[in-house]
Amino acid sequence: MTEILGILAGICTTVSFIPQVLHIRKTRNTASISMGMYVVFCTGLAxxxxxxxxxxxxxxxxxxxxxxxxxxxxxxMKFKLG
Amino acid sequence: MTEILGILAGICTTVSFIPQVLHIRKTRNTASISMGMYVVFCTGLAxxxxxxxxxxxxxxxxxxxxxxxxxxxxxxMKFKLG
Structure with a gap:
Protein backbone atom coordinates (compact mmCIF):
# COMPACT_ATOMS: atom_id res chain seq x y z
CA MET A 1 0.00 0.00 0.00
CA THR A 2 2.74 2.47 1.03
CA GLU A 3 4.81 1.50 -2.02
CA ILE A 4 1.81 2.02 -4.34
CA LEU A 5 1.49 5.52 -2.79
CA GLY A 6 5.17 6.18 -3.52
CA ILE A 7 4.87 4.95 -7.11
CA LEU A 8 1.73 7.09 -7.72
CA ALA A 9 3.47 10.11 -6.15
CA GLY A 10 6.53 9.59 -8.36
CA ILE A 11 4.41 9.25 -11.51
CA CYS A 12 2.51 12.49 -10.68
CA THR A 13 5.57 14.65 -9.92
CA THR A 14 7.32 13.26 -13.03
CA VAL A 15 4.53 13.49 -15.64
CA SER A 16 3.40 16.91 -14.32
CA PHE A 17 6.13 18.55 -16.41
CA ILE A 18 4.63 17.18 -19.67
CA PRO A 19 1.73 19.75 -19.73
CA GLN A 20 4.30 22.56 -19.14
CA VAL A 21 6.42 21.32 -22.09
CA LEU A 22 3.30 21.11 -24.32
CA HIS A 23 2.19 24.60 -23.16
CA ILE A 24 5.56 26.07 -24.19
CA ARG A 25 5.55 24.23 -27.55
CA LYS A 26 2.06 25.56 -28.26
CA THR A 27 2.45 29.17 -27.11
CA ARG A 28 6.24 29.72 -27.69
CA ASN A 29 6.06 31.86 -24.54
CA THR A 30 8.12 31.45 -21.36
CA ALA A 31 7.92 35.02 -19.99
CA SER A 32 6.33 34.11 -16.65
CA ILE A 33 8.54 31.06 -16.06
CA SER A 34 11.43 31.70 -13.65
CA MET A 35 14.87 30.83 -15.06
CA GLY A 36 16.23 30.66 -11.50
CA MET A 37 13.67 28.00 -10.63
CA TYR A 38 14.70 25.73 -13.50
CA VAL A 39 18.46 26.26 -12.96
CA VAL A 40 18.18 25.20 -9.28
CA PHE A 41 15.56 22.51 -10.04
CA CYS A 42 17.69 20.87 -12.77
CA THR A 43 20.72 20.96 -10.42
CA GLY A 44 18.58 19.24 -7.77
CA LEU A 45 17.37 16.59 -10.22
CA ALA A 46 20.97 15.87 -11.32
CA MET A 77 13.31 27.03 -24.14
CA LYS A 78 13.46 29.73 -21.42
CA PHE A 79 17.01 30.61 -22.59
CA LYS A 80 15.82 30.76 -26.23
CA LEU A 81 12.48 32.56 -25.77
CA GLY A 82 13.33 34.71 -22.73
CA MET B 1 28.51 11.09 1.46
CA THR B 2 25.44 9.59 -0.23
CA GLU B 3 23.15 11.11 2.44
CA ILE B 4 24.75 14.56 1.98
CA LEU B 5 23.99 14.17 -1.76
CA GLY B 6 20.35 13.35 -0.94
CA ILE B 7 20.03 16.32 1.45
CA LEU B 8 21.58 18.72 -1.11
CA ALA B 9 19.28 17.31 -3.82
CA GLY B 10 16.23 17.76 -1.59
CA ILE B 11 17.21 21.34 -0.70
CA CYS B 12 17.67 22.23 -4.40
CA THR B 13 14.37 20.74 -5.65
CA THR B 14 12.53 22.35 -2.69
CA VAL B 15 14.00 25.88 -2.73
CA SER B 16 13.88 26.04 -6.56
CA PHE B 17 10.20 27.06 -6.32
CA ILE B 18 11.07 30.22 -4.31
CA PRO B 19 12.37 32.14 -7.40
CA GLN B 20 9.16 31.18 -9.26
CA VAL B 21 7.00 32.52 -6.39
CA LEU B 22 9.05 35.77 -6.31
CA HIS B 23 8.82 36.07 -10.13
CA ILE B 24 5.01 35.85 -9.96
CA ARG B 25 4.79 38.33 -7.05
CA LYS B 26 6.96 40.80 -9.00
CA THR B 27 5.39 40.47 -12.45
CA ARG B 28 1.76 39.47 -11.53
CA ASN B 29 1.94 37.30 -14.68
CA THR B 30 1.38 33.54 -14.94
CA ALA B 31 0.39 33.29 -18.63
CA SER B 32 3.15 30.89 -19.66
CA ILE B 33 2.81 28.69 -16.56
CA SER B 34 0.82 25.49 -17.18
CA MET B 35 -2.14 25.00 -14.81
CA GLY B 36 -2.13 21.27 -15.67
CA MET B 37 1.48 21.00 -14.47
CA TYR B 38 0.71 22.49 -11.05
CA VAL B 39 -2.53 20.52 -10.58
CA VAL B 40 -0.71 17.21 -11.20
CA PHE B 41 2.45 18.36 -9.37
CA CYS B 42 0.51 19.41 -6.22
CA THR B 43 -1.36 16.07 -6.30
CA GLY B 44 2.01 14.29 -6.50
CA LEU B 45 3.44 16.32 -3.60
CA ALA B 46 0.38 15.53 -1.45
CA MET B 77 -1.94 32.65 -8.45
CA LYS B 78 -2.41 30.86 -11.81
CA PHE B 79 -6.15 30.54 -11.03
CA LYS B 80 -6.33 34.23 -10.09
CA LEU B 81 -4.16 35.74 -12.83
CA GLY B 82 -4.85 33.22 -15.63
Whole structure:
Protein backbone atom coordinates (compact mmCIF):
# COMPACT_ATOMS: atom_id res chain seq x y z
CA MET A 1 0.00 0.00 0.00
CA THR A 2 2.74 2.47 1.03
CA GLU A 3 4.81 1.50 -2.02
CA ILE A 4 1.81 2.02 -4.34
CA LEU A 5 1.49 5.52 -2.79
CA GLY A 6 5.17 6.18 -3.52
CA ILE A 7 4.87 4.95 -7.11
CA LEU A 8 1.73 7.09 -7.72
CA ALA A 9 3.47 10.11 -6.15
CA GLY A 10 6.53 9.59 -8.36
CA ILE A 11 4.41 9.25 -11.51
CA CYS A 12 2.51 12.49 -10.68
CA THR A 13 5.57 14.65 -9.92
CA THR A 14 7.32 13.26 -13.03
CA VAL A 15 4.53 13.49 -15.64
CA SER A 16 3.40 16.91 -14.32
CA PHE A 17 6.13 18.55 -16.41
CA ILE A 18 4.63 17.18 -19.67
CA PRO A 19 1.73 19.75 -19.73
CA GLN A 20 4.30 22.56 -19.14
CA VAL A 21 6.42 21.32 -22.09
CA LEU A 22 3.30 21.11 -24.32
CA HIS A 23 2.19 24.60 -23.16
CA ILE A 24 5.56 26.07 -24.19
CA ARG A 25 5.55 24.23 -27.55
CA LYS A 26 2.06 25.56 -28.26
CA THR A 27 2.45 29.17 -27.11
CA ARG A 28 6.24 29.72 -27.69
CA ASN A 29 6.06 31.86 -24.54
CA THR A 30 8.12 31.45 -21.36
CA ALA A 31 7.92 35.02 -19.99
CA SER A 32 6.33 34.11 -16.65
CA ILE A 33 8.54 31.06 -16.06
CA SER A 34 11.43 31.70 -13.65
CA MET A 35 14.87 30.83 -15.06
CA GLY A 36 16.23 30.66 -11.50
CA MET A 37 13.67 28.00 -10.63
CA TYR A 38 14.70 25.73 -13.50
CA VAL A 39 18.46 26.26 -12.96
CA VAL A 40 18.18 25.20 -9.28
CA PHE A 41 15.56 22.51 -10.04
CA CYS A 42 17.69 20.87 -12.77
CA THR A 43 20.72 20.96 -10.42
CA GLY A 44 18.58 19.24 -7.77
CA LEU A 45 17.37 16.59 -10.22
CA ALA A 46 20.97 15.87 -11.32
CA UNK A 47 21.90 15.42 -7.63
CA UNK A 48 18.87 13.11 -7.09
CA UNK A 49 20.07 11.11 -10.12
CA UNK A 50 23.58 10.75 -8.63
CA UNK A 51 21.98 9.81 -5.28
CA UNK A 52 19.86 7.16 -7.02
CA UNK A 53 22.92 5.76 -8.82
CA UNK A 54 24.90 5.58 -5.56
CA UNK A 55 21.92 3.96 -3.80
CA UNK A 56 21.35 1.66 -6.84
CA UNK A 57 17.67 2.64 -6.56
CA UNK A 58 16.12 2.07 -10.00
CA UNK A 59 12.89 4.00 -9.24
CA UNK A 60 14.83 7.14 -8.14
CA UNK A 61 17.07 6.88 -11.24
CA UNK A 62 14.10 6.39 -13.58
CA UNK A 63 11.81 9.12 -12.16
CA UNK A 64 14.59 11.73 -11.98
CA UNK A 65 15.99 10.94 -15.46
CA UNK A 66 12.59 11.54 -17.06
CA UNK A 67 11.93 14.71 -15.02
CA UNK A 68 15.46 16.00 -15.78
CA UNK A 69 14.92 15.63 -19.56
CA UNK A 70 11.61 17.57 -19.33
CA UNK A 71 13.03 20.25 -16.99
CA UNK A 72 16.17 20.76 -19.13
CA UNK A 73 13.92 21.19 -22.19
CA UNK A 74 11.93 23.91 -20.31
CA UNK A 75 15.20 25.61 -19.24
CA UNK A 76 16.58 25.56 -22.83
CA MET A 77 13.31 27.03 -24.14
CA LYS A 78 13.46 29.73 -21.42
CA PHE A 79 17.01 30.61 -22.59
CA LYS A 80 15.82 30.76 -26.23
CA LEU A 81 12.48 32.56 -25.77
CA GLY A 82 13.33 34.71 -22.73
CA MET B 1 28.51 11.09 1.46
CA THR B 2 25.44 9.59 -0.23
CA GLU B 3 23.15 11.11 2.44
CA ILE B 4 24.75 14.56 1.98
CA LEU B 5 23.99 14.17 -1.76
CA GLY B 6 20.35 13.35 -0.94
CA ILE B 7 20.03 16.32 1.45
CA LEU B 8 21.58 18.72 -1.11
CA ALA B 9 19.28 17.31 -3.82
CA GLY B 10 16.23 17.76 -1.59
CA ILE B 11 17.21 21.34 -0.70
CA CYS B 12 17.67 22.23 -4.40
CA THR B 13 14.37 20.74 -5.65
CA THR B 14 12.53 22.35 -2.69
CA VAL B 15 14.00 25.88 -2.73
CA SER B 16 13.88 26.04 -6.56
CA PHE B 17 10.20 27.06 -6.32
CA ILE B 18 11.07 30.22 -4.31
CA PRO B 19 12.37 32.14 -7.40
CA GLN B 20 9.16 31.18 -9.26
CA VAL B 21 7.00 32.52 -6.39
CA LEU B 22 9.05 35.77 -6.31
CA HIS B 23 8.82 36.07 -10.13
CA ILE B 24 5.01 35.85 -9.96
CA ARG B 25 4.79 38.33 -7.05
CA LYS B 26 6.96 40.80 -9.00
CA THR B 27 5.39 40.47 -12.45
CA ARG B 28 1.76 39.47 -11.53
CA ASN B 29 1.94 37.30 -14.68
CA THR B 30 1.38 33.54 -14.94
CA ALA B 31 0.39 33.29 -18.63
CA SER B 32 3.15 30.89 -19.66
CA ILE B 33 2.81 28.69 -16.56
CA SER B 34 0.82 25.49 -17.18
CA MET B 35 -2.14 25.00 -14.81
CA GLY B 36 -2.13 21.27 -15.67
CA MET B 37 1.48 21.00 -14.47
CA TYR B 38 0.71 22.49 -11.05
CA VAL B 39 -2.53 20.52 -10.58
CA VAL B 40 -0.71 17.21 -11.20
CA PHE B 41 2.45 18.36 -9.37
CA CYS B 42 0.51 19.41 -6.22
CA THR B 43 -1.36 16.07 -6.30
CA GLY B 44 2.01 14.29 -6.50
CA LEU B 45 3.44 16.32 -3.60
CA ALA B 46 0.38 15.53 -1.45
CA UNK B 47 0.91 11.82 -2.22
CA UNK B 48 4.65 12.14 -1.34
CA UNK B 49 3.59 13.75 1.94
CA UNK B 50 1.22 10.83 2.74
CA UNK B 51 4.02 8.42 1.75
CA UNK B 52 6.44 10.22 4.10
CA UNK B 53 3.89 10.11 6.94
CA UNK B 54 3.31 6.37 6.42
CA UNK B 55 7.08 5.77 6.24
CA UNK B 56 7.63 8.12 9.24
CA UNK B 57 10.39 9.71 7.16
CA UNK B 58 10.91 13.24 8.52
CA UNK B 59 13.03 14.43 5.54
CA UNK B 60 10.36 13.37 3.01
CA UNK B 61 7.62 15.02 5.12
CA UNK B 62 9.62 18.24 5.55
CA UNK B 63 10.80 18.65 1.93
CA UNK B 64 7.37 17.89 0.46
CA UNK B 65 5.46 20.12 2.92
CA UNK B 66 7.59 23.14 2.00
CA UNK B 67 7.39 22.41 -1.75
CA UNK B 68 3.61 21.84 -1.49
CA UNK B 69 3.08 25.26 0.14
CA UNK B 70 5.10 26.95 -2.63
CA UNK B 71 3.44 24.95 -5.45
CA UNK B 72 -0.09 25.56 -4.09
CA UNK B 73 0.69 29.30 -3.96
CA UNK B 74 1.76 29.18 -7.66
CA UNK B 75 -1.42 27.23 -8.55
CA UNK B 76 -3.66 29.72 -6.69
CA MET B 77 -1.94 32.65 -8.45
CA LYS B 78 -2.41 30.86 -11.81
CA PHE B 79 -6.15 30.54 -11.03
CA LYS B 80 -6.33 34.23 -10.09
CA LEU B 81 -4.16 35.74 -12.83
CA GLY B 82 -4.85 33.22 -15.63
Missing amino acids: LWLLYGIQMQAVSIILANSVTLVLAVYILV | LWLLYGIQMQAVSIILANSVTLVLAVYILV
